Amino acid sequence: MDAFGDYIDINVHIMFTIYIADIIQRFFKTIVEYFKYKNHNSPENRLWTILGRAYCYNVPSRVLFFFIIVISIYRARFPPLHYLAYMPILWLYHCVNVPHSTLDYATFIRANHGLDSASSMAANYFHGYLKLTLPAYTNNPGIRERIYMYEQRHDVKFALNRLIILVPSQLFIKSKFESPYLEKAEPLPKVYLNRAGVNRPYQNDVYRFTKPINNRFYYMALEGATPILTFFETINFQPTSTKEILQMKREILLKFFKYLKKLVGDWPETEQETELIFYDDYKPNGEKQDIGEMLFNHFKSILLSKESSNSNNTFSTRASQHIESIHD
Template structure:
């Protein structure tokens, strides 16, 4: 009976890469999508303002500002760790959040917030705003890896890269699987450290990513 548990690392990698959701990475992506993203991204069939695009447009009109993207931008660092205070970046400053969304989840009224940041460095000579957050399930996974009493910590840590990539690809697949979320979020997978070992400023990642994107669109 125990022989089935003694699988090689190669077998574990192969299992993670398969196109099912019966693994740690797929489970994290599914919970994140169905428990949170679907509720803040998708527009309601009612007249209530709930979709991320609609709320961004309202914010833009009310404050006379421009957004670098009309989507929720989700940061996915390769280390899985993201500073809880994104505005510690020298290039980002937190402003007022978008209008919150209130949804009933299992009999509980939940209020979902989405933070807005101002990019302090111009892109193509223009200052932009952005709705930005880190992928919270990966942060939870990172925290679990630091817990010495977690008996599976060593095995999961060896599989960290595979889990990260599976989470990214499966979450992207989930977003694209529904018309009401396929164009509502943007995933940015990036290296958290430069080649010289210094930390990357999240603001630099944002500016670099959208500067290239805007250049292609103009």
């Protein structure tokens, strides 16, 4: 038991020394921040703001430090002075960033803090476009109303009364979707919204399936996610491309899709107004994916399933009515 107790004491002393080294290192970062990056912090309470950021520990770190203090007071005591001689090794360890790997970038992107580029792209797309154009406002009809008016005026039927937004795995989106399964139709009516002092027109394209589903040619309000095309251009333009962003492009893409889906789904005015579809540009056999064929098969399955369900419900209702009439 004495050996185990000594082992605990040594580990507590080591951890205490690590925390002391960390506190000193954070103080050094505070000095650098205050003098080198002074203008990055607003003048009001600049020093306290920097100190608050420098000495902001997460909850597990604070809990661990609390237990180390308690054990030090009641058992291990504070570390002998010769332990402090090892602090420069810890500073060197952190200065050269030994623990870092590209997995840290992936972990950072996946975290829910809103500081990564994927979250920013999704939030800008949502607040600057989808949240403005999808819902109905006093002077402008929403996407559902515009689709309904389009159906009435042209005597057609949409596969889905929402805006369909495509997110491709390879990021690139053509200005026009080309496929034997699709043909471009007349767009939905424009809506005009005042944004930052400019009365901007917004318009959604419409495509028609060239092949019927249950003897009907369905239409769609369809477009690609424009921030993803911008992202594609960013990573393929030398002045804005970096090794890190190329390594993390799929992480950024997936975070964009998941976060945008969450934003759209959490906002009552948009949750039923759009359909996000993530798809692979290539099939499992390596063949290039035909967007029109992919969409046709996707909606054919949905529409046939819906019609089958409606038929079953109708049959069940008639059967129930028949049974009731027999009992009567």
